[in-house]
Amino acid sequence: xxxxxxxxxxxxxxxxxxxxxxxxxxxxxxxxxxxxxxxxxxxxxxxxxxxxxxxxxxxxxxxxxxxxxxxxxxxxxxxxxxxxxxxxxxxxxxxxxxxxxxxxxxxxxxxxxxxxxxxxxxxxxxxxxxxxxxxxxxxxxxxxxxxxxxxxxxxxxxxxxxxxxxxxxxxxxxxxxxxxxxxxxxxxxxxxxxxxxxxxxxxxxxxxxxxxxxxxxxxxxxxxxxxxxxxxxxxxxxxxxxxxxxxxxxxxxxxxxxxxxxxxxxxxxxxxxxxxxxxxxxxxxxxxxxxxxxxxxxxxxxxxxxxxx
Amino acid sequence: xxxxxxxxxxxxxxxxxxxxxxxxxxxxxxxxxxxxxxxxxxxxxxxxxxxxxxxxxxxxxxxxxxxxxxxxxxxxxxxxxxxxxxxxxxxxxxxxxxxxxxxxxxxxxxxxxxxxxxxxxxxxxxxxxxxxxxxxxxxxxxxxxxxxxxxxxxxxxxxxxxxxxxxxxxxxxxxxxxxxxxxxxxxxxxxxxxxxxxxxxxxxx
Amino acid sequence: xxxxxxxxxxxxxxxxxxxxxxxxxxxxxxxxxxxxxxxxxxxxxxxxxxxxxxxxxxxxxxxxxxxxxxxxxxxxxxxxxxxxxxxxxxxxxxxxxxxxxxxxxxxxxxxxxxxxxxxxxxxxxxxxxxxxxxxxxxxxxxxxxxxxxxxxxxxxxxxxxxxxxxxxxxxxxxxxxxxxxxxxxxxxxxxxxxxxxxxxxxxxxxxxxxxxxxxxxxxxxxxxxxxxxxxxxxxxxxxxxxxxxxxxxxxxxxxxxxxxxxxxxxxxxxxxxxxxxxxxxxxxxxxxxxxxxxxxxxxxxxxxxxxxxxxxxxxxxxxxxxxxxxxxxxxxxxxxxxxxxxxxxxxxxxxxxxxxxxxxxxxxxxxxxxxxxxxxxxxxxxxxxxxxxxxxxxxxxxxxxxxxxxxxxxxxxxxxxxxxxxxxxxxxxx
Numbered sequence: 001x002x003x004x005x006x007x008x009x010x011x012x013x014x015x016x017x018x019x020x021x022x023x024x025x026x027x028x029x030x031x032x033x034x035x036x037x038x039x040x041x042x043x044x045x046x047x048x049x050x051x052x053x054x055x056x057x058x059x060x061x062x063x064x065x066x067x068x069x070x071x072x073x074x075x076x077x078x079x080x081x082x083x084x085x086x087x088x089x090x091x092x093x094x095x096x097x098x099x100x101x102x103x104x105x106x107x108x109x110x111x112x113x114x115x116x117x118x119x120x121x122x123x124x125x126x127x128x129x130x131x132x133x134x135x136x137x138x139x140x141x142x143x144x145x146x147x148x149x150x151x152x153x154x155x156x157x158x159x160x161x162x163x164x165x166x167x168x169x170x171x172x173x174x175x176x177x178x179x180x181x182x183x184x185x186x187x188x189x190x191x192x193x194x195x196x197x198x199x200x201x202x203x204x205x206x207x208x209x210x211x212x213x214x215x216x217x218x219x220x221x222x223x224x225x226x227x228x229x230x231x232x233x234x235x236x237x238x239x240x241x242x243x244x245x246x247x248x249x250x251x252x253x254x255x256x257x258x259x260x261x262x263x264x265x266x267x268x269x270x271x272x273x274x275x276x277x278x279x280x281x282x283x284x285x286x287x288x289x290x291x292x293x294x295x296x297x298x299x300x301x302x303x304x305x306x307x308x309x
Numbered sequence: 310x311x312x313x314x315x316x317x318x319x320x321x322x323x324x325x326x327x328x329x330x331x332x333x334x335x336x337x338x339x340x341x342x343x344x345x346x347x348x349x350x351x352x353x354x355x356x357x358x359x360x361x362x363x364x365x366x367x368x369x370x371x372x373x374x375x376x377x378x379x380x381x382x383x384x385x386x387x388x389x390x391x392x393x394x395x396x397x398x399x400x401x402x403x404x405x406x407x408x409x410x411x412x413x414x415x416x417x418x419x420x421x422x423x424x425x426x427x428x429x430x431x432x433x434x435x436x437x438x439x440x441x442x443x444x445x446x447x448x449x450x451x452x453x454x455x456x457x458x459x460x461x462x463x464x465x466x467x468x469x470x471x472x473x474x475x476x477x478x479x480x481x482x483x484x485x486x487x488x489x490x491x492x493x494x495x496x497x498x499x500x501x502x503x504x505x506x507x508x509x510x511x512x513x514x
Numbered sequence: 515x516x517x518x519x520x521x522x523x524x525x526x527x528x529x530x531x532x533x534x535x536x537x538x539x540x541x542x543x544x545x546x547x548x549x550x551x552x553x554x555x556x557x558x559x560x561x562x563x564x565x566x567x568x569x570x571x572x573x574x575x576x577x578x579x580x581x582x583x584x585x586x587x588x589x590x591x592x593x594x595x596x597x598x599x600x601x602x603x604x605x606x607x608x609x610x611x612x613x614x615x616x617x618x619x620x621x622x623x624x625x626x627x628x629x630x631x632x633x634x635x636x637x638x639x640x641x642x643x644x645x646x647x648x649x650x651x652x653x654x655x656x657x658x659x660x661x662x663x664x665x666x667x668x669x670x671x672x673x674x675x676x677x678x679x680x681x682x683x684x685x686x687x688x689x690x691x692x693x694x695x696x697x698x699x700x701x702x703x704x705x706x707x708x709x710x711x712x713x714x715x716x717x718x719x720x721x722x723x724x725x726x727x728x729x730x731x732x733x734x735x736x737x738x739x740x741x742x743x744x745x746x747x748x749x750x751x752x753x754x755x756x757x758x759x760x761x762x763x764x765x766x767x768x769x770x771x772x773x774x775x776x777x778x779x780x781x782x783x784x785x786x787x788x789x790x791x792x793x794x795x796x797x798x799x800x801x802x803x804x805x806x807x808x809x810x811x812x813x814x815x816x817x818x819x820x821x822x823x824x825x826x827x828x829x830x831x832x833x834x835x836x837x838x839x840x841x842x843x844x845x846x847x848x849x850x851x852x853x854x855x856x857x858x859x860x861x862x863x864x865x866x867x868x869x870x871x872x873x874x875x876x877x878x879x880x881x882x883x884x885x886x887x888x889x890x891x892x893x894x895x896x897x898x899x900x901x902x903x904x905x906x907x908x909x910x911x912x913x914x915x916x917x918x919x920x921x922x923x924x925x926x927x928x929x930x931x932x933x934x935x936x937x938x939x940x941x942x943x944x
Contacts, residue, residue, distance in 0.1 A: 026413035038399040237651035
């Protein structure tokens with residue numbers, strides 16, 4: 001059985017992932033009812049501890065918690081006052097003293113959720129730590145593909161973009177590989193993590209080759225800030241070489257789907273005419289995010305395996 | 310020693326001597342089918358607005374039972390009664406005190422609940438907590454005209470004031486025993502049977 | 515249009531061929547090579563006593579257009595090239611504006627199409643404005659026709675930027691050419707640091723400045739798997755680094771200029787600014803090391819680093835003069851010195867001026883095989899002539915060999931099967 005915390009996809013096995021996905025299917029049904037609420041976590045407290053701003057993910061967790069009837073508290077410390085690790089732990093331990101049933105943590109630096117989890121009694125759920133992992137994003141991506149394709153085994157998934165800085169890429173490459181998909185990464189050479197093929201994926205600097213026969217094309221957001229680190233010369237060149245448009249999409253399978261964790265840069269990662277309708281399933285991803293987070297909260301909140309029999 | 314149950318129909322092929330989980334069949338397929346026919350008749354008898362009936366099964370055991378009852382109602386009174394499935398796991402009152410979270414089951418409610426006479430169908434009723442959870446769930450779906458309960462087996466040990474309107478068989482048991490409906494994998498055509506196991510511990514239903 | 519080049523000595527490095535023979539050219543391509551070829555109605559070029567070679571390919575020239583056309587432009591640079599036996603020239607990006615954008619590349623190619631008898635292959639800047647900070651749009655530039663990237667003229671001092679430049683170049687698979695010189699060591703140095711700089715009383719530029727950056731760039735090339743091409747190698751230290759790196763499997767190529775093969779820092783005694791180059795002329799030991807490295811293949815190519823500067827610009831005090839000398843029209847006689855000294859066989863000399871540069875540039879050239887484009891030069895290795903830059907085709911005159919008697923000269927040059935230059939009539943097209 002899974003541990004107390006959900007910190008990384010790397011820590012989960014195939015059975016764990018399948019269990020979360022099956023639970024998410026049930027939670028999706030709840031989202032289709034008129035009264036989108038069940039009493040499962042009534043009287044329980046869920047704290048969103050977001051050191052890094054994120055309206056999307058935080059709102060998604062909040063809705064998920066509320067649909068399970070939990071009391072959700074948002075705590076967004078201002079980043080300047082909490083740069084030191086000691087302060088982060090102080091904050092977390094203070095919250096822990098109020099006995100929450102789960103603490104969802106997002107931070108710009110890798111490893112902070114783990115440090116918090118080590119210090120706390122409450123279960124900790126990683127909502128994104130630096131370039132390390134974003135487990136619930138990968139879970140909702142898995143769920144979306146599973147719903148679309150009916151399976152995950154044997155699919156070819158191509159992830160495109162700023163891989164080296166992306167926690168979404170890392171979590172997804174673990175998640176899809178563990179469930180039997182072939183994962184390909186496509187990026188300019190400056191954005192491929194060193195020795196990434198040791199993780200069981202294939203790295204490409206040619207988008208065309210990476211797209212050949214792909215079932216799923218997952219695009220990552222390009223950040224303007226990366227220009228400063230000299231990772232690519234211009235948005236224009238990135239869009240020309242790695243941006244997805246209909247012409248390039250033809251190298252993938254005819255029934256390929258296009259995904260993006262959002263927010264999207266239209267005209268950069270994805271052409272304007274691809275972003276808003278089939279084969280893009282971007283809005284499905286967002287919707288599935290709530291069901292998947294409900295499943296995660298159902299399976300993790302209020303549990304403390306150390307105290308259980 | 311396992312106490313002998315009430316007189317039941319059918320043989321008792323699996324009564325074993327002391328030792329490993331001693332099992333006995335308390336209701337075989339024939340007996341179950343017969344009980345479901347009788348229950349269908351009782352439903353027709355006790356309900357004025359037959360057109361408002363809505364069978365809602367509590368998975369997993371309630372599902373083949375509800376379907377069988379619907380088939381019987383069709384045969385007896387030419388009724389087309391919708392069959393829904395309502396998983397109660399998310400409404401349980403004992404979820405968070407347990408260790409592992411139980412897996413969730415399918416919920417499918419093809420018909421609206423408002424104004425209907427909802428007939429909850431469960432295989433084994435014991436403490437009454439599952440029925441209570443089902444009623445809570447039902448209320449989130451709408452406002453039924455009335456709620457009735459079908460239980461194939463009532464094994465007693467109520468903890469809540471829940472009554473079963475239509476019982477297949479009353480079966481006094483020890484708390485430590487487990488009562489299970491088997492044969493669900495066979496679907497509607499499969500052979501069902503209710504089995505009592507001396508197990509120690511067990512699900513409080 | 516048929517042309518037969520008759521009676522010369524055919525030197526084709528790609529075929530290992532060094533023997534007397536004729537060359538037949540038809541429709542812009544080599545049609546046949548061998549003895550006693552006949553061709554009806556063909557224009558005959560008499561190559562008796564001459565070497566018939568694949569036209570030379572200069573990997574490193576500054577054509578100064580756009581922006582500094584008073585020193586040189588694509589027309590005059592192209593003419594100087596064919597007059598020196600070069601059918602192709604790769605031009606560096608330190609123009610005004612810098613060639614860091616496809617629009618500038620297209621401009622250069624357009625001018626070349628109309629004005630230059632030699633083929634012109636643009637090299638684009640590796641970083642925008644040559645500022646060493648933000649890399650250029652390599653994919654777009656290669657699509658526009660660029661063959662390599664270089665900040666030559668300047669050095670990329672930030673190792674992190676150099677790393678990314680090399681790494682990103684893997685996307686387009688063209689070489690990154692480095693002008694390897696640690697500017698923080700060079701400072702205001704203008705001549706090779708050593709006994710000569712002491713005698714001259716001028717600030718020195720230590721050989722270590724080159725060795726350090728060559729070493730750095732080689733390590734980064736190894737890290738990133740990129741193709742690094744080292745421009746104008748001048749020191750024994752750099753040669754050793756390159757040799758060792760190549761043994762380790764690093765994808766490195768390198769070039770050396772005619773002046774670094776034949777002149778030492780002693781040439782600067784006298785303060786003639788036409789002996790001021792970057793990197794500077796080096797010691798006797800460095801020159802010997804470079805000659806040996808060219809012979810053993812550690813250095814792959816001879817490239818002129820043709821760097822025109824106006825008379826008034828060079829006619830100032832040594833420290834103020836811009837560095838660089840012209841070299842397209844004198845490369846042949848100057849580098850034949852190695853052949854005459856027995857250090858390089860004629861076929862190998864040809865290989866380093868044509869076949870290897872074309873291969874490094876990723877373009878056709880350096881071959882007399884049947885079907886190859888007919889870029890051919892006829893060299894008279896014995897011809898004596900006095901070099902007067904004022905009578906040359908380059909607009910500029912900054913050469914250390916001005917007024918000297920030289921031995922060896924290109925006497926005819928053909929590009930795409932058209933005779934564009936012969937020594938009697940000069941440049942014939944456009």
